[in-house]
Amino acid sequence: MARLRLPVLLVLVALVTVTPFAVMVLVAFAPPGGRTLPGALDVTRATWQNFTDVLGGADVLRWALNSLLYSLVSVVLILLFASMAGYAFAKKRFPGREALFWAFLATLMVPFQATLIPYYLLVAGMGGVDTYWGLIVPTLANSQAVFLMRQFIVQLPDELFEAARMDGASEWRVYTTVVLPLIRPVLATLGVFVFLWHWNDFLWPLVIGQSEAMRTLTVGLATLEGENVTINQVMAGATITVIPCLLVFGLLQRYLTDSIATSGMKA
Amino acid sequence: MSRVESRETPPEEEPEARGPADHQGPGPGGADSPASPVAVAAPPGDRTIPPVTVPAPPVATTAPAPPPAGRSRWGRMSAARRREALAGLAFVAPMLVLFLVFRIGPTLGAVFLSLTDYRLNGDWTFIGAGNYARLLDDRLFWEAFGVTALYTVLYVPMTVVLALGTAVLLHRTLWLRGFFRGLFFLPYVTSIVLAAVIWKWIYEVEDGLLNSVLGGLGLGPVDFLGSESLVLPSIAAASAWKGFGYSMLILLAGLQSVPREVTEAAVIDGANGWQRFRWVTLPLLRPVLFFVLVIEAIGAFQVFDAMYVMTAGGPVRASYSLVYFLYDSGFKFFDFGYACAVGLVLFLVVLVFSLIQRRLVGREVD
C-alpha cells in the first residue's frame, strides 16, 4: 500500500497538470463552434479547419525561422556570456564585484513595461529597428541567467581550477576545459529556459520588428487575427507555437535528466 | 579537499560578511544568500564530511577572502591578485557591456522620464518629484498596490508549495521520473497569455469546465472571475499552474544535491519520512527555497498579463495590479512620466521586500 501511494499521487498531480493542456489541443481540433466539453471531446469530428483558418496561407515558415533564429542565437550567446560572467562573479575577486552583482539582480525588479519606451528609444537610436541585431542583442543582457550561473559555479571546488592553472593553462583555457564541462547540466537547464523565454516572447519582437520579414511566430500569428477570433483558432495558433517548445524540451530532457539527477554537478 | 578547506576558512570571515557595512546596501550577503542550491552540496565523490553539522556558509567557496578594504585598492594588490582581478573583469566584460547599455541605460532613462512630463513627440519639462507626489495622492495607485500585495501573498505560497511538492515527489520516485518531470513542466512551456486564455475558458460561469464539473455534482455555478473575493485566488491558481515548473526544476536540483548519507543517517536514527523531510531535507534546502521565494515574489509583484487577458482588472478593479496601472498610465493615457514613477516605486517595494525576506529567511540560512 505505502509503496503505491507515491505513483498514485504522481499520476493524480500529472492529470491535474495536463488537463488544461489537453483541453487546448482538443479545442484546437474541434470543429468551429465545438468548444464546450462534450462536443470538443468527440474525436471523430476532429478537423484541421482551425489550423488552416489561422494560417490562411501566410508565410509561417519564415516566421518560424525568425523565431528559431531569435531563440537559438540568444540561447548560445546568453549561455556563453552568462557562464563567463557567472564564473567571474563566483570565482574571481575584482573591485566592485559585489556592487555589480547586486546591480544585476536589482534590474530584475524594474518592470519591463516601465522601461519599454527608453529601451526602444535607445535601440532605435542605434538603428536597431527592424533588424535582427536590434531584436536579439538587447535581450542578451539577462540578469537571471547570470544569477543562476553564479549560483552553480560558486559551489565548484576551487582546487579544480587551481590544478589546471598549475599546469600553466590560461584563464580562457581553464574556462573552456574545466568550467564549461563542469556546468553542462546547468547550461542545459538554462538553455531550456532561455529558449522558452525567447520563443514565447511577444512584446519586444512586436515593438522592434516592423516589416513582414522580421516577424516571429508569436507576432505573425497575431497579425492574422481579426478582432473576433474563435477560441478554436486561438487554441490552434497556440498549439502551433507550443509544439517546437515541446520538441526542444524533449531533446534536452535526456540531458537534463542525466545531469541533474546524478546529483548536482557531477560531470 | 578544497571543500574541507573552504569550510574551515569561513568562520573567520563570516562575522565580517554579516557586518553592518554589508547590510546597508547591495552587500555581498544579499547576493549570496539566495545562493547556492549548491553551497549545501558536497561534491558527490566527497563523502567524508557530515554536511548537516556545517550548514553551508553562503560565501564559503570564495575563500580565502581578503578583507574587504583591500579589494578596492589596485595598488595594494599583489601581482597575482591584480591578474585575477583583470581576468575577472575580462570574463564579466561582455555581459557587463550589454548590461550597462541595455539594462542600466533604460532604467536610468525611466528614472529621468519619471521626473518629467514627457510627451510622445519628445517634448518634456522637468517637474521634479511632481509625478511621485501625485502618486501618493492617487487612490487608484493605492488600490492597485493592495491588489498586488494580496495577489503576491496568494500566488507565492501556492506556487512554491506546488513546486516543492512535485519536486519532492519526483525526487522520491524513480518510476518514470523523466516522463513525469516533463509532464509537470509542460505548463511552463506555454505562454502566460495562452495559459490565461485556457483558464478563462475553464473558469467561465456559463459553461466553463469547472462549472460543468460542479454542475454535474449539483453545485454552482460559481462566478470565479466575476466575484470580487474569488477573482484573485482564481487568477493566482491559474498562474501557479503555469509557473510552478520553473521553481520545480530548481528545487529538484537542490534536493538532488542533498547528500544521500544525510538522509540515510536519519533513517538509521529512526526518523520517518515526514520527520526526515522536515528536520533534515528542508533545512538543507533553505538556500534554494529562499532563491525560489525571491524570484517568484519578484514575478508576482509584476503580474499583469494574466489579469489583462482574464479579467481586464475587474470586477470593480478587484484584479487591477500595479503593473496594470502602469500600463494604463503609459500606453492608454500616454502619461509616461507618471508610468515610470509607478515602475520605480514598484522597484523600491520589491527591493525592500527582498531585503526583508532575506532577513527573515536568509538569516537562518547563514
Add this chain to the structure above:
Amino acid sequence: MKPPTTSGSSRAAVPLLLLCLAVLAAAGCGGGAAGSGGNGVTVWMYPVIMDPKANAAYWDGVEKGFERAHPGTDLRIEQQPWVNRDQKLATALGGGKGPDVVLLGPDQIPQYQANGVLRPVDRALGKARAAFRPTALAAMTQDGELYAAPIYHTVTSTLYNRRLLAKAGIKEPPATWAALKAAAPRLKRAGVATLDYSASGEASLNMSFYPLLWQAGGRVFDESGKKTAFGGPEGVEALTFLVRLYREGAVPRSALTNANLFTDQALGRQQVAMGYTNTPADAALAAQAWGKGNVIVGPALAGPRKRVGFGMPGGLGINAASRNTAGAEKFVAYMMAPAQIASLGRAGGFFSPRTDVTVPGTGAHAKEYEAALAYAFPGEPHRAARQVQALLAPEIQAALTGEKSPREALAAAAEAGDALLARQR
C-alpha cells in the same frame, strides 16, 4: 572528475558562436527612420478584413494600384496585429519612428493629437471634404483640425436569434427598451437570457454603456467639454435599466468579463436572444454558427428618448515625424477616392463614409445595416475620453454586482471624472 568530452564541446561551441556573430553582422546593416523617407511611404494597416487571405490580397492590390498611379513612390503596407496596438504605435512614435501613415479610430485620435505626434490631414482631404458624412469628419476632428481621413465606416445594430425568440413565443423582435423589458420574463421561462452586454474593463463603452445613455437622451460630456454629463438623470435611467436586466438574469453573468466580443460569448453561443451593438461581421458569424434562417438584424435599439446606435469611421492619420508627408498625403488621398472606398467596403463589408458613394451591400443583411447607418452615432470626441471610460467602467461593474446603486456608481464616476477634467484644463 574531468569529463572526456571536454574538447569536443568547446570545439563545437566556437563555430556555432562564429555563425551567430556572422548572422548578427549580416543582419546588422540597415536602420530605421520615421516612415521610409525619400520616395517611400510606409503604412501600418490592421486585419480589417476578417479573412486573412482576403486581407492580404486586398492590400497587395492597393500597393500595386497606388504605385501604378504614382510611379516613383515606393509604398509599403505592413500588417500589424490588433493586440497591443496602442503600445506598439505609441512606442514607435515616441521613438520618433513609426510609419508615415497609420489606421486610426476616433477613440485613438485625441490622445495622439494631444501628444503632438499626428499631422492634420485637411490638406489631403482638399475639396473632397463636402462629400463626406459630417459626423464621420467630426469624430476625427480635434481642435478644429481633421487628424484622420475616413476610409470606411462601421455600423452596429441589433442582432436577434430567431430560434430563441420563437422558443419563448416572441414573434416581434423587441426593438425598444419597453419591448425588451416585456420579453425578458418570457425568455427567462424559455431558459435563455435576453440581452448580451460587455462590462469588461477593456470593452469600449461606445459599444456598451454609451448607446444606452444616448438612447435615454444623455451625454457623456456636457456642451463645454469641461464637465462630465453621464451622472444626470438620463444616465441613472440607463444604468438602472441595465442593472435591473442583469439582476433578473436577462443579461448573462458572463457580461462582466466580455470585451465586446461576439464569438464565444453568450450571444454567439446561443445563450442570449439579442445584442444591440453587433456588426455585419457578427451577423456573418452568426449565420455560420446558428444557421442562416436564425439571424435577424433589426434597427438600432430605441430608448425612452432616442433611437440610436454606434458606428464609427476608420481613417488614415499621418505621423508628424514623417519624412515624406507629400507621399503620405498622396496615399491618404488615394484611399479616400470613391473607387477605393467602394472596393474596401466590398472586401471588408464596410459602409461608405462618403455620401456620394454607396457600397453595394453584399451580405445577407446589407439592407438592414444600410438603414441602421442613419442612426449610427460615432461617439463624443474628447481629449479625456479614454481616462473617463477607465473611471466609469469599474463603477458600472460595481452597480452590476450590487455593490453600489446606479446613482451612487455614476456619482462616484462623475466626481472622479470632473476632478480629472478640472486638472487637465
